[in-house]
Amino acid sequence: MIANEETLRHLMVKAQGGDKQCYSSLLMESEKWLRRYYARKINPAAIDDLVQETLISLHRKRASYDPTKAFLPWLAAIGRYRWIDSLRKIYRHDHDELYEEMVADPQEESVTAKVSLERLLGMIPEKQADVIAMVKIEGLSIAEAAEQTGQSESLVKVNIHRGLKKMSALIESE
Amino acid sequence: MSEVANSLIDGLVDDLKPVKALRPSMGLAVTALLSVATMTAVATLMGVRSDLAMGMADEMFFLRSGILLMLGFATAFTVMNMARPGVGQLSRGWVWALAAASLFPITAGIMSIINTPPVEALRPSQGVECLTVSILSALAIGSGMTTWLRQGAPTSPERAGWLVGIASGALGAAAYNIFCPFNDIYYIGLWFTLPVIISAGLGRLAVPKLIRW
Numbered sequence: 138m139i140a141n142e143e144t145l146r147h148l149m150v151k152a153q154g155g156d157k158q159c160y161s162s163l164l165m166e167s168e169k170w171l172r173r174y175y176a177r178k179i180n181p182a183a184i185d186d187l188v189q190e191t192l193i194s195l196h197r198k199r200a201s202y203d204p205t206k207a208f209l210p211w212l213a214a215i216g217r218y219r220w221i222d223s224l225r226k227i228y229r230h231d232h233d234e235l236y237e238e239m240v241a242d243p244q245e246e247s248v249t250a251k252v253s254l255e256r257l258l259g260m261i262p263e264k265q266a267d268v269i270a271m272v273k274i275e276g277l278s279i280a281e282a283a284e285q286t287g288q289s290e291s292l293v294k295v296n297i298h299r300g301l302k303k304m305s306a307l308i309e310s311e
Numbered sequence: 312m313s314e315v316a317n318s319l320i321d322g323l324v325d326d327l328k329p330v331k332a333l334r335p336s337m338g339l340a341v342t343a344l345l346s347v348a349t350m351t352a353v354a355t356l357m358g359v360r361s362d363l364a365m366g367m368a369d370e371m372f373f374l375r376s377g378i379l380l381m382l383g384f385a386t387a388f389t390v391m392n393m394a395r396p397g398v399g400q401l402s403r404g405w406v407w408a409l410a411a412a413s414l415f416p417i418t419a420g421i422m423s424i425i426n427t428p429p430v431e432a433l434r435p436s437q438g439v440e441c442l443t444v445s446i447l448s449a450l451a452i453g454s455g456m457t458t459w460l461r462q463g464a465p466t467s468p469e470r471a472g473w474l475v476g477i478a479s480g481a482l483g484a485a486a487y488n489i490f491c492p493f494n495d496i497y498y499i500g501l502w503f504t505l506p507v508i509i510s511a512g513l514g515r516l517a518v519p520k521l522i523r524w
Contacts, residue, residue, distance in 0.1 A: 155329030164320045189319050196323045198464035198524065200330040203395045214396035218466040308398070308466040 145208040153199060164192060167212060174216055178254040179223065180276050191219045217308045220254060224273040225301055257304050265300030268293045338391035338459045339384070342482070345455045346383070349448040349486035357444070357490040371494040375503065376485060378415065382408040382507070383482035387456065390474040394463020405474065412481070412507070419500020428497045438502040441487055445506035446513075449476075449483030453514060460522050468519035476514020480507035 145166060151159035171188045179187055194215050202211050258266045264286070271282040272293070283290045362368045385408035392402055422428070456475050465471040484506045493499070 152327065153330055153332055155327060157324050157327050160327050161320060161324045164323060168316055168320065185313065185315065189316060192316075192319060192323065194464070194524065196326070200333050200462065201395045201464040202332060203397070204332050206395075206397060210398040211396060213398050214466050215464060217398070218396070218464075302469075306467055306470055308396070 142207055142209055145212075146204075146206075149199075149202055149208050150204045153202065153204065164195075167195060168192060170209070170212065171216055174213070174254070175220065177274075178220065179274055183223065187219060187223050190223070191216050194219055214308055217254065217257065218305075221301055221305050221308070224269065257307055260307055261300045261303045264288065265296045265303070268296045269300045272297060333394055333463050335388070335391035335394060338394060338456065339387055341455050341459050342384070342387045342391070342452060342478070345452045346482045346486065349451055349483065350489050353444065353448070353486050353490050359489055360492045362492075363489070369494045371499070372488070375415070375499055376488055378408075378412045379481045379485035379488060379503070382412045383478050383485060386474050386478035386481065390456065390460065390465075390471055390478060393465040393467065393471050393474070394460055396464050396466045405477070409477065415496070416500040416504040419496045422496055432495055432497045433501060434493065434498060437493070438498070441491055441502040442505055442509075444490075445480070445484040445487045445503075446509060447483070448486040449479040449506060449510040450513075452482050453479030453510065453518075457518050457521050460518075464524060465522055468522050469515065471522060472515040472518035473511055474514070475518045476511035477507060479514065480510025483510065 145163065148159045148163035148166070152163050168188060171191050172184065175184050175187055195212065198215065202208070258270065261269075267286055268282050268288065271277045271285065272279060277285070279290050279293050282288075283293045286293070288296065358364075360368070360372070363372060382405070386405040389402045389405045453475050456479060460471065460475070484503050487506075488503070
């Protein structure tokens with residue numbers, strides 16, 4: 138179970154003040170939250186790296202947290218930014234390991250729904266979301282995605298590029 | 312939790328030092344200071360328009376200054392808040408300021424259709440000077456804004472680039488406006504709009520690379 142929003146906010150405020158014990162707890166809770174946040178939104182083999190990169194970003198940019206605001210929307214904005222960045226870098230992965238689905242914590246459902254990556258994918262045109270999911274998340278090749286969707290290969294590439302760009306612009310609007 | 316994650320967390324905790332939370336008001340203060348500095352530079356190096364120096368400025372001067380300053384600061388407010396990310400926090404006040412500012416070029420366009428202006432009304436040589444000084448002022452203001460923004464974590468670098476360009480373009484034009492003696496709508500519609508558009512384009516091209524993290 139992940140700590141609630143108020144506890145996380147309190148830990149982050151203390152961490153900005155230099156409290157190492159609070160920071161350690163906050164990073165552990167954030168690690169758990171991010172792992173669940175990214176589940177099924179990126180190739181399972183890439184989750185570890187992405188979670189770690191996001192924690193490093195949290196550390197480097199900790200001054201950008203507004204102590205009067207909730208913590209999770211801030212972490213989610215950083216998480217989305219790193220996620221889109223990593224989708225841009227991924228071309229093809231051939232991993233088909235199984236991974237366990239993380240079960241959502243009921244108390245966090247409202248926040249998770251608001252900041253979810255799925256929602257972000259749902260806000261771009263379907264053709265773009267489909268090919269991003271196929272190529273960047275499931276690891277299909279451009280040719281395979283083209284065959285499955287009936288789009289030409291160059292259209293698949295254009296749709297991935299446009300979709301990622303649109304999602305990147307949506308991070309703060311939604 | 313994996314060992315790698317554990318050792319990463321230990322490393323980050325070891326590295327922890329107290330930080331002061333970023334305040335967008337500081338970014339706005341930097342923007343305001345640079346705007347005053349460029350206005351002072353224009354007034355010192357080029358002079359102040361004569362009616363303003365006599366304390367009897369034309370009403371068009373007040374309209375133009377007000378619109379440019381509103382556009383500049385409303386946009387700067389949005390972009391400085393982008394330094395602190397958060398889901399669902401985007402402020403859109405700048406859009407209204409931009410819509411109000413576009414009344415100048417729109418009016419000039421409509422008036423040109425009704426009554427084609429003579430080329431003299433556009434004053435090409437003074438216009439180019441207006442454009443050059445406005446863009447140079449915008450570069451100074453935009454550089455300061457970008458430097459401040461780099462401390463933060465803007466999650467939409469392209470949008471931040473456009474907004475830094477629009478804000479600094481409007482404030483750069485407001486600096487030149489202190490000197491510019493012309494009041495007709497054709498001149499303002501063209502030569503005070505171009506710096507904002509060009510600066511927005513420059514911001515979009517240059518700023519995202521500088522603020523990515």
